[in-house]
Amino acid sequence: MRHNKKFNHLSRKSAHRKSMLANMASSLIKHKRIMTTLAKAKALQTFVEPLITKSKAVNNTVITPVVRTVEVKRPDGSVEKMEKTIHVNSSTPARRLVFSYLRDKEALKELFGTVAPKVADRPGGYTRVLKTGFRHGDAAEMAMIELVDFNEAALTAFSKKDTKRTTRRSRKKTAQDEKKEPAARSQRQRNVGDIKFSESTPAKTAEPQNEVNE
DSSP: OOTTOOSOOTTSOHHHHHHHHHHHHHHHHHHSEEEEEHHHHHHHHHHHHHHHHHHHSSOTTOEEEEEEEEEEEOTTSOEEEEEEEEEEETTHHHHHHHHHHHOOHHHHHHIIIIIHHHTTTOOSOOEEEEEEEEOTTTOOEEEEEEEGGGOHHHHHHHHHSOOOOOOSSOOOOOHHHHHHHHHHHHHHHHHHHHHHHHHHSOOOOOOOOOOOOO
16 A cells, blocks of 8 residues: 555665665756656656756846844954945855755756756756666666757757647637628639539530441
8 A cells, every 4th residue: 555655765765765866866967868767767857857946046147245244352352243245146045955955066066057047938847758668677667857958859840840720719800801701702602603504504425426447
């Protein structure tokens, strides 16, 4: 029975599972595509996509001035409070939060420097899982997980595809369509009249030719 099993434990203890997902997320961010089992790929999706959302939720180039109160001790033992302006990068809290999950400085730099600007306009769904078959030996179902915006071949094919949409619902008629409608109706009636006239006219039969015997 799977009572209270809200996610796939992957047959591992909590610490082992978190370390494995952190390593897989770092590899995915660095290489943009990795091969693994289908179960691990689905678990990695739920782990890495919130981190990507956190990385693009802030502007990484804005330097925000922050005024903080600092206590300064005098030689006579008195304490004086002074205001000090500190320039802080607005992405620093987000970087620290993401680093607590990834624990990899190179992956963190790649995520905030390359991946976040690329997926800035995408509202979720940053990864794609593609099944690749079964593994020899234990027949485990294998899959490839990749970052959607870094698959140049798929993006090129999607841009060339015809984006014309069709619908079965009736569209609202414009004034220009209403002007064209009487002319089209008269043309259809004229075509129908031509068809009736041609049907009423008896078809000509070929006259038999006299055979000449030599």
